[in-house]
Amino acid sequence: MNFIGLLSRLGVDTRGFDRSTLIFPGLESRLALALAALLLVLALVWARSSVSDLSSRPRRFFLIGLQIFAAVLLAGLALRPTIQLASVARVTDRVAIMIDSSSSMTLPAAGGGNRDAEAFKFIERNHEFFDQLERDYLVSWFTFDRDLRELPGRPTAEWKSEGRGTDLMAAVSGAGAAGTAPLAGVIVISDGADTTRLGERFRAGKGGEAVKALLADFPAPVNTVFCGGGGEIRDLAIVSASHDDYGFVHNPFEALVRVRSEGNLAAQTPVIFKQGDRALATKTIALDGGREVEATLSFTPRQVGEFMFSVEVPPVPGELTTANNVVRFPLKVLRDKVRILYLCGNPSWDERFLRQTLKKDPAVDLVSFYILREHWDDYRARQEEVSLIPFPTDELFTEELDSFDMVIWQNFRGAMYMPGAYPQYMQLLNKYVRERGGALLMIGGHRAFFGQGMMDPILVDLLPIVPDDRIPNYLESEFKPVATEAGLRHPVMAIGEAGENPADVLGREPALLGFNRVKGLAPGAIGLVAHPFERSADGGPLPIVAVREVGAGRVAAVMTDSLWVWSMAAAGAGVSAKPYQRFWENTVRWLLQDPEMRLITFSSEQGRVSPGEAVSATIEVLDDTYHPTDRATVKVEVLEQPTGAALTPTEPEPFGVGKYRVTLKPSLPGGYRLRATATLNGRELGHDDLLLEAAEESAEWRDVLPRPEILAEISKASGGVAIAPGGDLKSLSFRRSALEQVTGTRDLPLWDNAVVFALVFMILTLTWFLRRKWGLR
C-alpha cells in the first residue's frame, strides 16, 4: 500500500521518496511480541467476564467490542508500527571492453598494417557506437596479454603491444570480477592467438569443450571482434622442444621437437640441433601444412659442463615471423658414472684398499690394469694357463684416454711398460689434463716419484711436487703426518665428522709406514698434508699430499703407499676407518672439479633476458684455502655470443668479501657464454662459466597464427556474438539487469505520537464511563 499520497495530503514532506511500506519493528523483539499477546488474551478474558452482569445484550457486545479494540490498539503499539519511506534507483550495468596488447598484435593483418592498428581503427571508426554504449552503461576499457590492465578511458592513440603471452580466459574472468555493478557484457578485441593451454587444446581439437566448461558460470555474454584475418599466412615455427633436464656425458641425449608450418611452404625442412654455431645433428622432416610434425634429434655429449643448445628450422622467405624458428635451452651435461683408469705398478695393500673403496661407489666405473708380472718374471706355464693379458698402452692413450674422467697412476714406472711411444703417451696425458680438464692422481711407492730425470719431464711438469734426485726415493719410517695451514680448510681434508678439525683426525689415525722423498712443491701447488719433521729442499715441510690446478684439469699426488693403514690398522686399533674413505672420496671429487668445491662461481638469477635488457650477475671468489677473498683479480670475458652481437660486461665491482657484481646487456637474440676468471698472487684460482639467453618471450611467438575459431567459441559458449572489424556492432549482445538500489530511507513511526495516545485514552475513558453508567464496576 502506498502511503505517500496520503502522507503528502497530511502535509508530510515525501519529496525524493518513491515508495512507502508499513513495517512493524516490534516484531523483531520477542518480549514485545509476548507482551502484546498476553495483553490480548487478558483483554479478551476480562472483556467477557467484566460484562457478565450486564443484562442488555447490545450493551454487553458494545462494551466487549470497545474493550477489545482498546486492547488491540495497545497491543499494536507494542509492535511499533512505522511507515518507512524509501528512495529507489535503478542500477546501471557495466560493460568491459578488452583490447589484446600482446606482441602477436604487432604482426601484419590483411589489408596492410598490423593487427593492433586494425583494432584501433575499429574503435575509431565505430566511435558513435561506443559513445552510446558509454551513455547506457558503465564502460571500462582494458588492455590484456597475460595480465589485465585497466585504461583510464577509451584509448585515443595506439597502444604498445608488448605482452609476452595471451591468456584470453584470464582476461575475460578478470573483466567479470572488476567492478561492483552487474556485468551486462564483454567485448574482446583480439587476434585470438592464445598462448596458454587453451590454445593447445584448440590445436588438439578439444577447445570447444574447454571453453564451455570455463564459461559455464560466466554472468554475461562475451562478444568478440577478430583482428588479423585475411591474406595468405606463411610461417614455419618450432612449437616446442621437449628434453630431459640433464644430459649425461657419453650417453645419447634426445630432444623431441614439434614443428608447425602454415601456408604455402616447401614440402620439407631440415631441423638442426646446434651448440652455438656448431650443428650437432640434422633431420629433414616432411611438412604437413597447418599440422604439427614431430622429430626426434639426438647427439652424444662428450664433455661435462653446462652448454647452450638450440633447435632451429631455417627461415622461409615471407614468413610471418622468424622469432619462432629457434628454441634455445641451456643443458647441464653430467657424468652418470665416473670413469677411472687405474694403472698400478704391482699389487699392494695400498692398491687393494683403494680399489675396494672405489668399487664401493656404484657411480664409479673402474678400468684397472695392474702389472702382475714383470718382463723377467717367469710364470712357468703355457700362456693359456695364465690369466695375464697384454697391457694395451697404445689403445688406452691414443683412443680411450679422453673417455676417462680420471687417471690413477700408482707406484707405476710408465716408461718400463710403454717403450718407444712413452713420450708421445705423456704428451697425450698432458693434453688430457691441461686441455680436456682430465684428472690425474699419482700415488707413491718405491717405483714412484723418481728423480734424476727418470720420470718423463712432461709428466713431471704436471705434478704438484718436484721429484728428488736422491736414492732411495722411498724411505721407510713410521710417522704421523700433519695437516698444513691450507690443508686445514681444503675440502680434500674434510675427513672427520662434520666440523671436526683435520689435525685432530690425523692425530688419531695410525702412523704411516713410509714416504717418497721429493724436493718440494711445484709452482702453483698446495701442500695439504706434510711430514711432521722432514723438510723439503726449499726448507718447507715435506709434502705427503699435494694438489695442483693444471690448465683445465687437476692433479693430486700422495707420497706414500701406506695410507691403507688408516683403514685396516685403524680398525684394529679401535679407530674409525671412515677418514680413509672420506679422504679418497674427497680427493676424487676435488679432482673431478665437483662444483661444490670450486673456488669461483659465476651466476645470475635470470637465465633468459630480452635483447637489450640489462641483467646483473654475481661472481664469488674463494682463495685456494677456501676462504672468501677480495684480493683476487677478477676478469670476465665473453666466450660465445651471436654473430654481430658486441656484449661488453661492466668491470667486476666488489660488493662484499669475495663478491663481485657485473652488469650485462645482451643486444641481440641468441645464446651467450661468459667466463669469470680469478687470479690471486699470479696464480689462477679457476674459472666458472655463465650461460645466458637473450630472446623475446618465446611463448607469444611460438604460435602467432590468428585464431578466429577461439574467439567464435568463446562468444558461442557465453551467448555473445563474434564479428570481424567490419561487422554489425548492433548485433552484439548485452544483458539488462532489473536491479534496483535503495539509496535512502525515512521512517515515520505511528505509535509514538499524541494522536494515537489520545485515541487510546479516549477509548479507555469511554469504556470506564459506560461501565459506570450501566452499573458495572
Next chain:
Amino acid sequence: MSDEKKLDRRRAASLLASLPLALGAAVGQAQTTPVAPPVFRRGGMFAPEVPERPSFFFAQMIYGEGLSWNPYPTAGRTLMEVLVDRTSIAASPDRVDLRPSDPKLFYYPFLYWTGTREFAPLPQTDLERLRLYLESGGTLLVDDALSTPGVGFDKAFQREFGRLFPGKALERLPQDHTVFLSYYLIDRIGGRTANRPYLSGYNVGERTALIYSGNDLGGAWARDRNGRWVNPTDPGGELQREQAFRLGINIVLYATCLDYKKDLIHTPFISERRRGKKK
C-alpha cells in the same frame, strides 16, 4: 689307531728335520712393522738384482701351546720365493708370526692358519679379534695340514668357525671364483693331497675373506734345509705340487687384487685362454 696318531715314517722324519727351525721361530719374536730386509728380484730395474722394499708378508697365526701351529716352518718362505720369482709382488721371504691378540695383527692383511692336531678353543678375545680382522679387510687362509675331514685340525677348526660366525657355514667356492683365475687359470685343486678337490670359503660382503683348503697346501710347499721337498704330493706327483704353488700364488693375488680379474676388460681374454686350454 686314530687318524691323528698315524704318522708315516717320512712325515715323521720331515717333522723332526724341521724341529730346529720351528723351535727357532717359536723362540724368536714376531716382527713389528715392516722395516724388513729387501727382496732381491731377478732382473730388477737397474741391475740384475736390485733390492726392493717388500710389500707383502706371509703372516702365520700362532695359537695354542707348543708348535702344533707350525707343522711346516719353511712352507711360507718357499711360497714367497716362488711368488717373487713368478710375479711382480715384492714379497718378503721372512715369515711374520702373530697371535690374534698381537697389536700388529692388522698390519698384515694376509694370515695363514694351519695345523694337524685338534686344539683347544681359542680365547673369546682372540675370536673377536679375528672376526674384526676379517671384517676390516683381512684375508685368512686356513690349511688343514692333516688333510682329513672331521678329525684333528679340521674338527677343531670347524668348531672355531662356528664360534667365529655363529649360524654360518663354509661354502664351496664355485669354479668361476676369482681365486681360480687371479693369476693362473686353475682347474684342479691339490696340495700335499687331493682329498678334497675344492676350496671352501666365507664371504664378508662380496669378498671371500676366509679361504679353507683341506689338502695341506703347506705340506706341498715345504722344503727341508737342503732344499728338498719335505713331502711327496699324492696322487698327482710333482704336477700336483706345481698346482699347489699356483693355488698359493692365486690366493695371494686374490687377497691383494680382489676381483680385478673379473673386470670386463679381462673376460674375453680369459674365455679365449680357457678355450685354448681345453684343446
